[in-house]
Amino acid sequence: MIEVVGVNKHFGEAHVLRDINAKFSAGKVNLIIGASGSGKSVTAKCIVGLHEVDTGQILYDGRNFTEMERNDRKEIRKEIGMLFQGSALFDSLTVEQNVMFPLTMFTEMSREEMRERANFCLDRVNLNNKNHLLPAECSGGMQKRIGIARAIAMNPKYLFCDEPNSGLDPKTAIVIDNLIKEITYEYQMTTIVITHDMNSVIEIGDHIIFIHQGQKWWEGTKEEILKTDNQEINDFVYAADFMKEIKEMLGKH
């Protein structure tokens, strides 16, 4: 479980996160949703410590991450897998080497075992026979999937995915959503997914946090989000026509 307590974050004058409080439980897919620029990525980066928070605290299963020394933080980070919004693959390494990278750094596995593990992870994101390409030779969607494979390589306790299926075709997006759901339940991970894809929200949102202008505006489940009458949420959720239709259908029943 990850707890966020009273987090504030400024960039210069801009007050980007305003007193965020949230609990993300293990074995659940937690979503952070919100409009572009609302502060979703910054929230995730504050939680993993890539941005220092101005005030407030982050707790990983009760361990106070905010107060930790650099070296203690490293131990927690070895339990974190993260997919970045821009994939952030190492561009001098091949696909396979990218996925193997955390294994080579932190495990005692033999080369063969690492390769096996890398192939297993790549297989789970539907990527076969691309092992020897460089990231620059892969499409954006492929890079996303490699990023996910790398994030899950170490079997993390905490998984962060920043827009895992933006830029993917609907079919692959569903594969990725299902993968995230499966591994979260299977390994009882604490998973935090940032998204603005309503399909994912309906598909995998066990617990949803809606961020609006740097504030936690609403939180609830996927069932609740379809029924709420909060104006900002409805503007966000029913921006697409097909969602309006769903709402009408729900209304009739």
Add this chain to the structure above:
Amino acid sequence: MKTITNIGKYFIMLRYVFSRPERFKIYKNRVFDEIEIIGLSSIPLVALLSGFMGAVMTLQTAANMDSPLLPIETIGYITRQTTILEFSPTVISLILAGKIGSNIASEVGTMRVTEQIDALEIMGVNSLGYLVLPKIIAGVLTFPFIIILSIATSLLGGLVAGVQSGLVTQEDYIKGLRYWFIPGDINYALVKAVVFAFIITSIASFYGYYTKGGALDVGKSSTQAVVFSSIAILVANFILTNLILL
């Protein structure tokens, strides 16, 4: 003011760079990769530059020797002294500050703006140690060889040009090269090579690592890396000359 904060930040960075590596074997491989990028790839440029500069030095010296009182060996002697004391260690380092410095700053800067450095940190890797330390080690290990190579090609260039133009015979030139030779001068050149290698690799990494923004800023960092490592080389050169030669 900004410069002073940057100097402070630079030394704090060095502390993290030299903290204990996670995986010795991986670092070793990284050092070999960097030796190739920083050292081997510079050889053709250095050889070409040094050969021509040595040739020009010899011709200039010969052409300017009007007085019959000066022995003909002076040509080889002056070419040698200029090459060993300043041209090879300092001028070549300044040129390499341009080539290697901009290369390092843009590589590391790109990794910063594409969040690759964040990805390393998230995994629990000490990104400064992983990225920067192998570059510094590779630079410090290869620069002395590069400078020796530069000295050799420069003196050879001088020989070829001198003999070709008929201004000096091979025997006289070589006699000049041997004249009043102080082995300490070579040590002086090598010490400078090591110091300048450290300056170039660490300052360029610094500007790359702390890049903020996007692709444009990577370009800026790369320029700053070249400018500031060149300035640092000149200052260090002045200090070292005072310390060692005087």
